[in-house]
């Protein structure tokens with residue numbers, strides 16, 4: 001028997017299939033939203049970017065629990081549009097118990113919005129930041145209430161440079177911009193939580209996992225194909241990717257928890273050192289407040 005016979009033995013195909021099966025099963029987290037009996041009747045929730053991907057499954061879960069779910073689609077890169085939406089909510093809604101900042105983009109080419117911001121920073125951070133600030137009083141009046149912001153494990157590779165907001169000093173390489181925006185998500189969520197102490201409104205950030213969604217839509221076809229092929233075995237489905245956010249937004253176990261970062265398996269995790277720097281957080285938050293308030 002030559003060595004290639006050994007290599008081509010059907011045993012390997014069987015073993016691979018078994019491995020794939022095991023890996024797929026392992027992807028399921030410890031917490032199962034279908035077993036969680038929390039009801040949201042009489043509660044109102046907003047989920048941004050819920051027309052597709054992870055957000056869609058977050059919104060569906062809330063709706064199944066009886067919540068009134070408002071899905072906020074387009075256009076978080078424009079502060080006027082965010083403001084318009086928030087004004088309508090304040091006019092029409094008596095209460096707001098859950099806000100999930102889910103919408104986000106990766107791989108957008110450089111562009112400066114009419115507000116003067118780099119488009120990925122506007123979409124992933126400044127838009128949701130402003131939305132949250134505008135809805136804050138309503139949420140305080142509706143307490144207990146929860147704010148959940150989808151960040152990413154990529155925030156570990158982000159850096160803070162306030163000139164980035166205006167598109168300066170950025171290189172568009174290896175998800176660089178995305179990484180920076182996701183770091184700002186965690187930093188400002190932590191500072192928001194600190195400011196909200198005692199109000200009954202909590203704010204946390206989550207990593208949903210590596211999830212098969214349209215998140216790669218701005219990347220070249222070949223990268224998207226690779227993502228989908230590898231993802232079929234190893235990545236979460238959009239439904240699975242929604243679990244850590246749902247956990248954070250509705251579970252009894254997370255009641256009262258604030259200023260924390262949840263991993264994709266619903267466990268509490270330590271965010272990157274920059275996201276734990278309290279002085280940096282105050283500065284970042286104030287800068288974002290200033291940038292988004294001059295409308």
Ligand SMILES: NC(=O)c1ccc[n+]([C@@H]2O[C@H](COP(=O)([O-])OP(=O)(O)OC[C@H]3O[C@@H](n4cnc5c(N)ncnc54)[C@H](OP(=O)(O)O)[C@@H]3O)[C@@H](O)[C@H]2O)c1
Nearest residue numbers: 049053054074075076077102103104152210211213214215
């Ligand atoms: N997938 C992953 O592996 C992964 C990993 C870590 C973190 N995340 C985070 O999870 C969140 C959801 O991502 P996903 O994977 O579900 O991606 P997705 O399938 O691409 O969905 C993104 C959502 O954001 C919306 N969106 C994009 N730009 C917007 C804008 N300017 N204004 C309003 N909405 C906008 C999209 O709306 P349109 O359909 O109208 O474009 C879509 O509803 C994002 O914050 C992402 O950073 C994802």
Ligand SMILES: *[C@@H]1O[C@H](CO)[C@@H](O)[C@H](O)[C@H]1NC(C)=O
Nearest residue numbers: 074075076077078113114115
């Ligand atoms: C969203 O806003 C950005 C920035 O103002 C703009 O470039 C883009 O065309 C808008 N997209 C949609 C779908 O309105």
Ligand SMILES: *[C@@H]1O[C@H](CO)[C@@H](O)[C@H](O)[C@H]1NC(C)=O
Nearest residue numbers: 153154157173174175176179
């Ligand atoms: C962005 O984060 C991803 C995931 O952690 C990493 O692979 C990539 O190298 C980072 N980009 C940069 C420029 O550091």
Ligand SMILES: *[C@@H]1O[C@H](CO)[C@@H](O)[C@H](O)[C@H]1NC(C)=O
Nearest residue numbers: 161162163164167168169170
């Ligand atoms: C870019 O970064 C350098 C070094 O950190 C800094 O001196 C410079 O002011 C930045 N550029 C802008 C436009 O902020």
